[in-house]
Amino acid sequence: MVKRNRNIRRSRTKAVVNDAVAKAQRHISEGEFGKAKEAVETGERTVNEYQLDLGDELFIQYSSELKQLSEKIIEDRSVVARQLQEQKQLEAIEAQRRYREQTEADRKRRIAELMDSAMAYQKQQKYPEALGQLEYLLKMDPLNDKALILEDTLEDIISFREQLELEKEKSRERVRTLFGADEAMIPYADVYRFPKNWREIVASPYRKPEEAIGQDPADVAVFKQLDEIVDLSELTPEMPFSEAIEELKNSVEPPLNIIVLWRDLYD
Known part of the structure; x- marks a missing residue:
């Protein structure tokens, strides 16, 4: 068992x-x-x-x-x-x-996109924006030859445009200076000021056309005397010089104010 x-x-x-x-x-x-x-x-x-x-x-x-x-x-x-x-x-x-x-x-795709964008901005002459795209690109690919060449080109263009604008501004400043100097050399530049509505004044039927506009009354009187025809038939070659002067003075009314510098004539 x-x-x-x-x-x-x-x-x-x-x-x-x-x-x-x-x-x-x-x-x-x-x-x-x-x-x-x-x-x-x-x-x-x-x-x-x-x-x-x-x-x-x-x-x-x-x-x-x-x-x-x-x-x-x-x-x-x-x-x-x-x-x-x-x-x-x-x-x-x-x-x-x-x-x-x-x-x-x-x-690589991002680099290509940035390059395309930079070139598009260049065609639009937006050079600072193009440089911005290249800065991003060169951070990703510092030795990218195409980007480096384009960057140098754009920097030269921007520098040239800045110099050109500076020269233009200098030229404009010289022109303003010359205009200012020429204006300062004009005699009585601040005296002869004509009203803004001079055209209406000239065209007015109530204006005396023989009177000059904007001139001193004394000048008007002188110009008026110069326009007068006088009789000088009394003048002869045998007349003494002093009498000839007196004849000229009294040929118009009022008499002409003629001053003879006898001392200078004697000298």
Whole structure:
């Protein structure tokens, strides 16, 4: 009876061990190393529980088989973990490569956009705006030959235009100065001021056309005397100079105011 019970426990232990090995191998193939370890531990507990019934030979056989399986679980788990780590590294490297490529593509696209914008501003003669676009471009690509050449060109154009505008302003200032000097040299520049409605005054039917507008009355009288025709038939070549002067004085009314500098004549 004892022998029979022993054989039953041996058969049960064998079945548990075989089942544990089969489950562990299946879980290992599926990468479920925790479940594989649990299966092996179930088999080990059964083997240890029935050690006396198994005897040394079966106990060593089952224990050795389960131990090898447990070592395989540890080794395969380590291999898979290493492979996963390597895969993650490869994926990270690939992600970095794609990121660098995308970043470079975006940078080139932005550089092209800035160059196109700068050239468009140049065509519109908006040179400061064009320079602004080039400044952004050169921050992204400091050695861009095309941008550097265009920047030098635009700076030269802006400098030339500033110098030209300065020369124009100097010329305008010189003209204003010359006009001011010429106006200051005109005699009586502030005396002869005509009213704004001078055209209406000239066209008025009540104006005396023979009278000058805006002149001093004394000047008017002098011009009027100059326009008079006088009789100088009494003048003769034999008449003394003093009498000739008196004749001229009294030829008009009122008499002319003629002063003879006799001393200068004697000299």
